Amino acid sequence: MSTADIVQEAQELNKKFSFFITLADPKDGIPVAVKDNICTQGIQTTAGSKILQGYVPPFDATVISRLKAKGYSVLGKTAMDEFGFGTFSANTSVIPKNPHDPKRCCGGSSGGSAGYIAASKHARFALAQSTGGSISAPAAFCGVVGFTPTYGRVSRYGLVDYANSLDKIGVIAKTVRDAAEAMGIIAGKDEHDETCQGEPFTIPAKLAKKLTIGVPKEWLAQKIDPEVRKQFDAALEQCKKLGWTVKDVSIPSTDYALSAYYVIALAEASTNLAKYCGLRYGATIQLEGGGDYTAFFSKVRGEFFGQEAKRRILLGTYVRMAGYRDKYYGQALKVRQLLLNDFAKAFRGCDIIAAPTMPIIAPTFDDIAKLSPLEEYAMDTLTVPANLAGLPHLSVPCGRAKGMPVGLHFIAPQGKDELLVQAGEAYGA
Amino acid sequence: MNEPIDKLARIARLNLTKEERELFAKQLGSILEAFSILAKAPTKGVEPALHPVALQPVRREDKAKPGLKHEQALANTQHKEEGFFKGPKVK
Numbered sequence: 001m002s003t004a005d006i007v008q009e010a011q012e013l014n015k016k017f018s019f020f021i022t023l024a025d026p027k028d029g030i031p032v033a034v035k036d037n038i039c040t041q042g043i044q045t046t047a048g049s050k051i052l053q054g055y056v057p058p059f060d061a062t063v064i065s066r067l068k069a070k071g072y073s074v075l076g077k078t079a080m081d082e083f084g085f086g087t088f089s090a091n092t093s094v095i096p097k098n099p100h101d102p103k104r105c106c107g108g109s110s111g112g113s114a115g116y117i118a119a120s121k122h123a124r125f126a127l128a129q130s131t132g133g134s135i136s137a138p139a140a141f142c143g144v145v146g147f148t149p150t151y152g153r154v155s156r157y158g159l160v161d162y163a164n165s166l167d168k169i170g171v172i173a174k175t176v177r178d179a180a181e182a183m184g185i186i187a188g189k190d191e192h193d194e195t196c197q198g199e200p201f202t203i204p205a206k207l208a209k210k211l212t213i214g215v216p217k218e219w220l221a222q223k224i225d226p227e228v229r230k231q232f233d234a235a236l237e238q239c240k241k242l243g244w245t246v247k248d249v250s251i252p253s254t255d256y257a258l259s260a261y262y263v264i265a266l267a268e269a270s271t272n273l274a275k276y277c278g279l280r281y282g283a284t285i286q287l288e289g290g291g292d293y294t295a296f297f298s299k300v301r302g303e304f305f306g307q308e309a310k311r312r313i314l315l316g317t318y319v320r321m322a323g324y325r326d327k328y329y330g331q332a333l334k335v336r337q338l339l340l341n342d343f344a345k346a347f348r349g350c351d352i353i354a355a356p357t358m359p360i361i362a363p364t365f366d367d368i369a370k371l372s373p374l375e376e377y378a379m380d381t382l383t384v385p386a387n388l389a390g391l392p393h394l395s396v397p398c399g400r401a402k403g404m405p406v407g408l409h410f411i412a413p414q415g416k417d418e419l420l421v422q423a424g425e426a427y428g429a
Numbered sequence: 430m431n432e433p434i435d436k437l438a439r440i441a442r443l444n445l446t447k448e449e450r451e452l453f454a455k456q457l458g459s460i461l462e463a464f465s466i467l468a469k470a471p472t473k474g475v476e477p478a479l480h481p482v483a484l485q486p487v488r489r490e491d492k493a494k495p496g497l498k499h500e501q502a503l504a505n506t507q508h509k510e511e512g513f514f515k516g517p518k519v520k
Binding site for chain 1: 430431432434437438439440441442443444445446449453456457459460461463464465466467468469470471472475476477478479480481482484485487489497501502504505506507508514515516517518519520
């Protein structure tokens with residue numbers, strides 16, 4: 001297929017499903033869809049936020065330069081929750097619809113990337129990004145592959161930061177092999193990001209050993225849709241047919257992980273979002289009549305941040321304040337260490353951890369509107385632990401429940417990204 | 430929650446409407462209450478993990494490289510004058 005075929009298909013799909021915030025019109029190269037929080041030179045980058053409306057980066061993120069060097073071009077910028085703040089890609093103005101059922105969401109926050117890969121006949125992969133599950137959740141809801149690398153394996157240079165100690169750029173793809181090929185291009189050290197210290201990604205040979213799969217008993221004790229659970233149990237049977245061993249493992253700090261994740265993510269988000277003030281880029285108001293510095297900034301931020309962004313800024317500010325910092329932020333960092341210890345112990349008895357990716361199928365937009373913020377946060381229970389611990393994880397399709405796709409989650413120790421690819425391919429994704 | 434919403438909003442430089450103030454005052458308390466489960470975690474003697482991975486100090490060659498051009502840096506703002514960003518008055 002030609003560049004023009006891919007562009008034309010994307011335009012048609014976009015009319016139906018709103019996968020893109022901005023569609024570019026590349027004339028050559030293999031066009032790739034890119035989550036809107038990754039900077040693309042000359043193409044508007046808003047991270048799904050009104051406050052960045054009109055921002056056209058004068059530079060490319062490292063992942064974009066690396067793709068361009070291999071003959072790829074930017075197809076467009078995909079829809080996402082504002083700054084990644086959400087699980088359904090509904091906390092924003094361009095809301096992508098699930099190609100399996102347009103009354104339902106694509107999942108978030110990389111919803112546009114996942115929906116597009118599910119619907120496109122041409123595309124092999126799209127760039128996505130995860131802070132607490134934003135690659136796996138939409139991959140599961142849309143029935144595609146989602147690959148989130150070990151923290152620091154892929155450069156974050158040019159990513160619109162949400163939470164620096166949690167953000168990972170990764171891939172949503174048709175197959176595990178497609179994801180691995182993309183990782184082969186984008187991964188590896190970058191002098192622009194000091195936290196990017198991981199090795200380049202090597203596409204691994206076929207899996208040569210029988211794996212031991214650990215299933216955390218505390219995770220299966222969470223509220224999981226029985227039909228999703230049925231598909232997960234069937235997936236474990238499939239693993240056993242491959243000659244793999246399935247056993248219980250324990251992650252005792254599970255009960256604290258969700259709160260620890262949110263406290264750290266909100267604390268980091270509230271500091272990252274401090275730079276949006278209508279001065280150097282993005283949406284703004286007239287200087288005249290805008291008042292002094294504080295009044296001007298407060299007005300711009302009040303006008304252009306969405307409701308979830310405001311909620312997270314306020315919460316993040318609170319958990320960092322003197323008097324509350326130790327109770328929330330300090331304690332959350334210690335819980336992250338507990339979780340790292342739990343995973344280290346669990347991986348002494350298994351190669352890979354498996355669980356349902358999400359506890360539910362993609363909800364309808366009507367159901368999403370009824371959720372309180374806390375109920376939406378709780379949807380991340382199963383994706384948060386791997387993200388908080390910086391572990392690589394892979395969501396692959398595993399059957400359907402009520403006609404909608406279900407995701408199977410594989411999680412590996414840090415740096416074992418290649419093993420995930422081997423496991424996913426052996427599983428048949 | 431022990432702090433008034435107005436104080437938080439002032440520290441965060443965030444104007445809120447009356448409706449937002451009322452909504453957040455209600456919601457933030459219950460979210461923070463859920464987060465207080467952290468106090469029960471057995472963290473005695475556990476070191477805080479600022480990052481999920483162990484990071485090594487990295488260095489790069491101390492060599493000047495071209496950065497953004499002046500006009501590129503100013504291309505995304507409407508508030509500029511004589512090649513500078515123009516800000517709101519100080520007081």
